[in-house]
Amino acid sequence: MKLLTKSLTALAFVVAGAAIADPSGTLRESHDLGFGENSSLDPISKGRVFQMTDKLMDRLVRPGLDGSPSADLAESWSANADATVWTFNIRKGVKFHDGSGLDADDVLYSFTRVLDPDIASPARSAVKMIDSMKKTGTHTVEFTLNTPFADLPLTLMDYRLRILPEGSGDSIASTGIGTGPFKLEKLDFQGTTVLAANEDYWAGAPGVAKIEIIAIPEGQARLQAFMGGQIDILFRITEQQKTMLEGSDRYNVAQIPTGNWRGLIFRTDVEPFNDPRVRKAMRLVADREALVQLVQGGAGNVACDSPVAPNDQYRADISCPQDIEQAKALLAEAGFADGIEVNVHVATLEPTWPTLGIAYQAQAAEAGIRVNVVQTPSDGYWNRIWMKKDVAATRWKERPADQALHEIYLSTAKWNESFYKDLAFDELLASARRELNFEKRKALYVQAQEHLFENAGTLIPYTVSMNIGSSSRVQNFDAAKEEAVRWHLVTVD
Structure with a gap:
């Protein structure tokens, strides 16, 4: 008898994510350049720029809109009776941005990097309970833990635990190659980074053709850029700013x-x-x-x-x-x-x-x-x-x-x-x-x-x-925590 079995179908997710038209338009967002010259596209580095990595790369498990673990690159998972051995079934037919296919080796490589003490990733402490890993099939991986842990799927929702192509560690900081709904077109941490739609995305082609992510360090400057139409999405709006924005039909503000x-x-x-x-x-x-x-x-x-x-x-x-x-x-x-x-x-x-x-x-x-x-x-x-x-x-x-x-x-x-x-x-x-x-x-x-x-x-x-603000031109934007937003569903008028 197994302690826990999680089997999720991607059907509803794929249907919801399927684009009804070719990607079009440009969505604009900002990042705060908080890591300065140490900014990186490596999701497990201290300098990772989340606003980019969450659109370029996927996880095994993602948070659903209700906060519970939902299938991402792992279609299903299960544990043995004492929750020390976990098996994850990896989605088949998924491609990385460089055209290579996703399989168990990529998953093992990605978690090996996280656990490598020489890399010293801040994410390592989250998954240090993983004692060993092996593939049990081309698209099946098994994690053996050094302690019983019934909440492993919750931990794997971590926004940094993205799956990378095997062997890409030396270049990922600048290439950002993943399986996500957008792929890197132009990288400029201190200016404007451009992402292009991944029309082969496994959950359906994105609704927008491009996303521009603009470096704006100061909070007040980000607000002015939002109000001036230079960016379309703004997270962390203060209550005072919310009151001001709600007086205009140019903006939508959701509170969660x-x-x-x-x-x-x-x-x-x-x-x-x-x-x-x-x-x-x-x-x-x-x-x-x-x-x-x-x-x-x-x-x-x-x-x-x-x-x-x-x-x-x-x-x-x-x-x-x-x-x-x-x-x-x-x-x-x-x-x-x-x-x-x-x-x-x-x-x-x-x-x-x-x-x-x-x-x-x-x-x-x-x-x-x-x-x-x-x-x-x-x-x-x-x-x-x-x-x-x-x-x-x-x-x-x-x-x-x-x-x-x-x-x-x-x-x-x-x-x-x-x-x-x-x-x-x-x-x-x-x-x-x-x-x-x-x-x-x-x-x-x-x-x-x-x-x-x-x-x-x-x-x-x-x-x-x-408080999350979006311009009135933005449609199908999830009013959710950043790491739960389904970016491929967003469209712009």
């Missing part, structure tokens, strides 16, 4: 709840934040309800320093009201009875960061914490500021609970941005992965989140409801 979050990192490897009393005080001064209103205009949900999405099955129910007196007491106990002074680095790369910094500054002052908000250039923020400065703004996309907790906080994770090292926390995660009983597994993930609330170095005040 997400597990995406914004926050402030306090590096736990530097003084004074290497003292858990200090970093907890830095988090206790936050009035999270007020921040949701001040920064997000109410479009968000309070988060008690957990990176797990509000609708995730493993989300912990934690109460985290502002507590100025306890924050003062913790600071005094740590030797800072007169408070401390910190520099908080922000950028308009994320339009809400400066407002978050200023609002937090006012709240922290009540506990004697003197916050200097330091505005930094957006270009190259992730290379020069993030994981470099003692305190800096951060943002993350929604991830399944296991992946979020591992990737952001596991002691050995490459993107452990707060440099948090906690063996007790690591063991909680390991125990959760091994546990096959859902209720017991959930209890362990909840305990891990409660542990973070007491000890971690990252303030996560809220998750955001995302």
